[in-house]
Amino acid sequence: MSGKDIRNVIVIGGGPAGYTAAVYAARALLEPLVIEGVTWGGQLMLTIKVENFPGYPEGVLGPQMMSDLRTQAERAGAEFLTDDVVSVDLSERPFLVSTGERDYRARTLIIATGAYPRELGLDSELALRGKGVSYCTVCDAAFFRNQEVVVVGGGDSAMEDALYLTRFASKVTLVHRRDEFRAEPIMTARAREAEKIELVTSTVIEEVLGVEEGHVTGVRLRDTKTGETSELAATGLFVAIGHEPNTSLFGDRLEHDEIGYLITKPRSTATGVPGVFAAGDVQDPDFRQAVTAAGTGCMAALEAERFLDAEPHEQTAAT
Ligand code: NAP
Numbered sequence: 001m002s003g004k005d006i007r008n009v010i011v012i013g014g015g016p017a018g019y020t021a022a023v024y025a026a027r028a029l030l031e032p033l034v035i036e037g038v039t040w041g042g043q044l045m046l047t048i049k050v051e052n053f054p055g056y057p058e059g060v061l062g063p064q065m066m067s068d069l070r071t072q073a074e075r076a077g078a079e080f081l082t083d084d085v086v087s088v089d090l091s092e093r094p095f096l097v098s099t100g101e102r103d104y105r106a107r108t109l110i111i112a113t114g115a116y117p118r119e120l121g122l123d124s125e126l127a128l129r130g131k132g133v134s135y136c137t138v139c140d141a142a143f144f145r146n147q148e149v150v151v152v153g154g155g156d157s158a159m160e161d162a163l164y165l166t167r168f169a170s171k172v173t174l175v176h177r178r179d180e181f182r183a184e185p186i187m188t189a190r191a192r193e194a195e196k197i198e199l200v201t202s203t204v205i206e207e208v209l210g211v212e213e214g215h216v217t218g219v220r221l222r223d224t225k226t227g228e229t230s231e232l233a234a235t236g237l238f239v240a241i242g243h244e245p246n247t248s249l250f251g252d253r254l255e256h257d258e259i260g261y262l263i264t265k266p267r268s269t270a271t272g273v274p275g276v277f278a279a280g281d282v283q284d285p286d287f288r289q290a291v292t293a294a295g296t297g298c299m300a301a302l303e304a305e306r307f308l309d310a311e312p313h314e315q316t317a318a319t
Helices: 016-027 042-046 062-076 123-127 137-144 156-165 185-193 290-309
Strands: 006-012 033-035 079-081 087-089 095-098 103-111 115-117 148-152 171-175 197-200 203-209 218-223 229-233 236-239 243-245 276-278
Touching (some): 006 016, 006 290, 016 033, 016 042, 016 062, 016 290, 033 103, 042 062, 042 137, 062 079, 123 203, 156 171, 156 185, 171 203, 276 290
Parallel strands (some): 006 103, 033 079, 103 276, 148 171
Antiparallel strands (some): 095 103, 203 218, 218 229
16 A cells, blocks of 8 residues: 555544534644545535524524535645545554545544434334435425325424424424423424424324335324324324434444444543544534534544644654
């Protein structure tokens, strides 16, 4: 392998954490390579309007914000590779990062691979995926004009999805397994006030109906308090029940919690492997906000810079 392939910093992931890390690492003249994934941009590409990122009093469209952040990192001097990483070897240094097509070596690694939507785990859900079962409301809502749909979940995503769907659907039933919502009260209040939305609590989805027909025709519900089951006609089911971290690349090589979220040292993005840092949702089961992801991306870049500074013999620029 040529020396050209040895990078000071490789950032894996193209969301707010990865791009912010890239901005800081590039401005530190570390010439970061961002392997951003084929579907770069992260979860904000799937959100509608971001109203809680500081500095945007009118809100900002998620994809616009990601595109701006990417441009900012590019202008700062980051290099981008729009590809997926298929394997990482942390057992030797510089670390080996492979896209399948090509291998790269990294003196430091910033993992910002984010998280992916959780599934209900029903066979019928799997069978009807893309045939009425969706995990991306912004992507698919417009297909359900004047139709009746179901959203499952009780967090902010579910509320936001239900509200967004009212632009298209004739009726939106939001089904939540408990009788209390996890969502911010303001989001729940908005959903409650929306004429087209009905909130159904203490209820789970037992089955998605329509497997034989080849498209969603409804859902079978079970009231968790009475045990009673019922069927609700719908052409779409939007699953908004949270996320799981993208950490399968690392197996048990990096310490993680029971769900798979990477564990970093207190007040740091450092993992247990020196030179490997984790930022954004991949290490954050609690806050999962664009602003916190960006914050930890910044931390990871600064920590990578310090790490390289402490190893001057390692710090020579890519040759
Ligand atoms: P979340 O807050 O983790 O909520 C997931 C919801 O799905 C919970 O109500 C949970 O029920 C339910 N759930 C989980 N597994 C389930 C299952 N197997 N079957 C049925 N229901 C299940 O996830 P999120 O709503 O995606 O939000 C993630 C983070 O992003 C949060 O911090 C949120 O504030 C933020 N966010 C913010 C905005 C905004 O401000 N505009 C929009 C979207 C997301 P339980 O409550 O019973 O656990």
